Amino acid sequence: MKKYLILIANAWQRQLVYRSTVYAYRLGNVVEILFQFAIWTSVYKGTDLVFGYNYNEMITYIIIGWLINFITDNYGMADVVSRDIQNGTLSNYLLKPLSYFKYSVTMSLGRITIALLSGVAMQIFFIYVFRHQIVAPENILSVAVIVLIVIVGYFVRLFLSILFGMIAFWTTDVSGLNSFFAILIRFLSGGYAPLSLLPAALYSASMFFPFAYIVFFPTQLYLGKVSIMIGLRGVLIEVVWLIVLYGIIKIVWHRGLKRYEGVGM
Amino acid sequence: MVYRKACKIYFLKLKNSIMMRMAYPFNFLMMVVSVFGQAMLNIIFIKVIYQYVPNISGWNQEQALVVVATYLIIEGLIWTTTAYVAGIRNTVRRGILDYELVKPMDTQFLVSVWRVDPEDAMRVVVASYLLFVGLGSLSFPLIVWAGKILIYLLLIFNGYIIFYSLLIAVNTVYIWAIESGNLTLIFENIIRMAQYPGDIFFHKSARIFFSSVMPIIFLATVPAKMIIFGLDYMLVFYSSLIALISFILSRKLWNYALSHYSSASS
Numbered sequence: 334m335k336k337y338l339i340l341i342a343n344a345w346q347r348q349l350v351y352r353s354t355v356y357a358y359r360l361g362n363v364v365e366i367l368f369q370f371a372i373w374t375s376v377y378k379g380t381d382l383v384f385g386y387n388y389n390e391m392i393t394y395i396i397i398g399w400l401i402n403f404i405t406d407n408y409g410m411a412d413v414v415s416r417d418i419q420n421g422t423l424s425n426y427l428l429k430p431l432s433y434f435k436y437s438v439t440m441s442l443g444r445i446t447i448a449l450l451s452g453v454a455m456q457i458f459f460i461y462v463f464r465h466q467i468v469a470p471e472n473i474l475s476v477a478v479i480v481l482i483v484i485v486g487y488f489v490r491l492f493l494s495i496l497f498g499m500i501a502f503w504t505t506d507v508s509g510l511n512s513f514f515a516i517l518i519r520f521l522s523g524g525y526a527p528l529s530l531l532p533a534a535l536y537s538a539s540m541f542f543p544f545a546y547i548v549f550f551p552t553q554l555y556l557g558k559v560s561i562m563i564g565l566r567g568v569l570i571e572v573v574w575l576i577v578l579y580g581i582i583k584i585v586w587h588r589g590l591k592r593y594e595g596v597g598m
Numbered sequence: 599m600v601y602r603k604a605c606k607i608y609f610l611k612l613k614n615s616i617m618m619r620m621a622y623p624f625n626f627l628m629m630v631v632s633v634f635g636q637a638m639l640n641i642i643f644i645k646v647i648y649q650y651v652p653n654i655s656g657w658n659q660e661q662a663l664v665v666v667a668t669y670l671i672i673e674g675l676i677w678t679t680t681a682y683v684a685g686i687r688n689t690v691r692r693g694i695l696d697y698e699l700v701k702p703m704d705t706q707f708l709v710s711v712w713r714v715d716p717e718d719a720m721r722v723v724v725a726s727y728l729l730f731v732g733l734g735s736l737s738f739p740l741i742v743w744a745g746k747i748l749i750y751l752l753l754i755f756n757g758y759i760i761f762y763s764l765l766i767a768v769n770t771v772y773i774w775a776i777e778s779g780n781l782t783l784i785f786e787n788i789i790r791m792a793q794y795p796g797d798i799f800f801h802k803s804a805r806i807f808f809s810s811v812m813p814i815i816f817l818a819t820v821p822a823k824m825i826i827f828g829l830d831y832m833l834v835f836y837s838s839l840i841a842l843i844s845f846i847l848s849r850k851l852w853n854y855a856l857s858h859y860s861s862a863s864s
Binding site for chain 1: 621622624625626627628629630631632635636639643646647650651652653654655717781783784786787788790791794798799801804
């Protein structure tokens with residue numbers, strides 16, 4: 334356990350060194366959020382409801398959605414895993430008495446700390462700025478379920494990233510694939526806009542996959558558009574997906590290792 | 599003579615970039631799909647929103663799609679010709695810029711074309727289809743169309759120059775301030791706003807900022823306005839003037855940055 338705590342501390346220290354990049358990310362996010370605010374304000378000048386959301390609910394969706402996005406984001410772990418495989422760095426970990434999977438999970442926890450803190454601080458600022466538009470949560474119990482779903486969501490997203498990164502065992506350059514998955518996950522998790530925009534059949538289908546539970550579902554819970562019972566069912570679906578993803582990672586890892594050639598060493 | 603040499607170097611770099619991409623054909627395919635997906639998301643977003651409102655800030659769906667298409671053309675052209683500018687930060691940090699400085703060719707040109715991203719040509723393909731759909735509803739005599747297209751092409755060229763100049767200006771900061779954070783990320787988020795009609799910026803200060811300090815409304819909104827709503831000579835003049843000023847300023851900034859370059863990792 335101690336060795337993994339050291340990994341977290343190391344990753345955290347490394348992030349402190351590169352904190353200017355994190356701040357740049359955040360400034361970029363500020364621009365993006367303000368732009369979304371501008372575009373939705375323009376849209377709501379011509380209508381009262383979009384996807385079943387009124388103006389205040391949409392602003393709340395943007396601010397709370399971004400907050401959840403910051404908390405669940407692992408900032409390119411797929412790239413880290415694929416780079417380790419591509420550069421042959423993975424061999425270093427194979428020789429050490431630690432599990433690469435546990436290493437990735439713990440390292441990610443240390444890696445996100447600065448980004449997470451700055452993201453949350455930024456969103457608290459935005460909540461203050463838009464305090465007249467932000468809708469308050471339905472009840473305190475739903476907040477507890479949201480916290481639970483967001484924590485599981487973080488691990489679902491992390492497991493997906495590790496899995497996508499492992500594709501590098503089969504194809505040496507995965508930058509295109511990773512960028513495709515990043516867009517796909519952001520879209521299917523409701524990161525661009527509420528998933529209510531999807532046709533009914535696609536919307537129902539998306540509820541069986543893990544992506545919708547990362548941003549869209551907790552935000553719906555916050556806005557009181559789904560009940561706490563359905564929220565708990567969402568947690569259960571996420572946990573099932575977490576177990577399934579863990580199983581897939583194990584299989585892919587063992588098969589991948591057989592193909593691993595230590596390219597780049 | 600210099601132009602011939604420059605063209606030759608560009609096509610050599612283009613060939614190299616395509617060969618690099620084709621070394622991993624599956625990855626290249628995924629890059630194309632990724633670019634296509636990004637472009638399609640913008641279009642889907644516009645189409646879905648317009649199910650609820652007939653127009654946004656005076657732009658209907660087809661007109662908004664022409665703005666998206668114009669932006670995609672300019673962005674596609676930028677990344678298929680000068681993609682490496684966005685990578686100056688890494689070039690400086692790894693000391694690779696030193697190699698470019700000693701070559702008998704303009705450094706800014708070399709750094710600009712060192713790598714091109716052929717997958718971004720997909721943006722231009724999607725944009726061409728969008729333009730066809732968006733402009734299909736407009737009916738003008740052939741001679742008017744010819745005039746409009748010529749002006750549109752001139753404004754696209756201006757938009758390209760403005761985009762390139764802003765990209766250079768932002769990235770030159772890394773040359774004299776290596777640890778200046780990733781400004782490119784902020785830049786990319788701002789420039790992406792150009793894919794929607796500039797009139798959505800309801801705040802006066804935002805409009806002034808986006809038409810002077812960071813003149814992104816001249817990238818797509820102004821060319822789209824010209825081809826949809828008709829010719830406005832003053833806008834054409836302003837677009838050309840801003841393109842010229844942007845290019846001169848970015849060139850001066852580049853030369854200033856190079857004179858303060860202290861080399862890293864070498």
